[in-house]
Amino acid sequence: MPADRAPSILITGIHSASGLAISHRFRNGGWFVIGCDQGVMTGRNARVHITADLTNDDDCRRAVKRAAALGNGLDCIVNNADIRLDGPVDEIDTRAWDVMMDVNAKSMFMLATAGMPYLEQEHGTIVAVAPSPSDDDRVEHAVFDATRAAVIALMGSLATELAPRGVGVHVVMPDDDGRPRTPEEIADQVWAVASVDEHGHERSFAHSH
Helix, strand or coil: CCCCCCCEEEEECCCCHHHHHHHHHHHHCCCEEEEEECCCCCCCCCCEEEECCCCCHHHHHHHHHHHHHHCCCCCEEEECCCCCCCCCCCCCCHHHHHHHHHHHHHHHHHHHHHHHHHHHHHCCEEEEECCCCCCCCCCCCHHHHHHHHHHHHHHHHHHHHHHHHCCEEEEECCEECCEECCHHHHHHHHHHHHCECCCCCECECCECC
């Protein structure tokens, strides 16, 4: 990363409570923050916003390419978008399954694929904020839980696969032994894994690679 370039980050789900906290944390850390979701409103802490359908491969590729152009490179992708449609397994339809799998898991795969040329160049990082577990045992959430498991498994495999290429992959859990983490705690976890380069230096103007 050139010494005169701020590190850049693409954050999905930027309008959620955790997205707001993550974008605030990185903006205050001097990063160039780019928000991305289906809406057109720019996130409070984002420099720019990209409207994209994260269930569409072409849109994901376009969004990542645009983010890299705006940030003069791309150092991190934070997958923070998810959707929840609860219901009994014998009543919830396959469309709900497809929607949740596409938004919560497939989008992470597509963004990782699209981001590899840029992340590999900057020795960057992919961070997935896993879907939150239900805190109500009375709610039927088998399909949503399946997306959570898919995210954890996908990121675990990508971490092993991409490490030799200099790209870090991490999952941030929105819970700790059953206790929901606050948005600020989630943001701190994302910062801890994304703000340090492959040499252990904090990404900033002062540390180039």
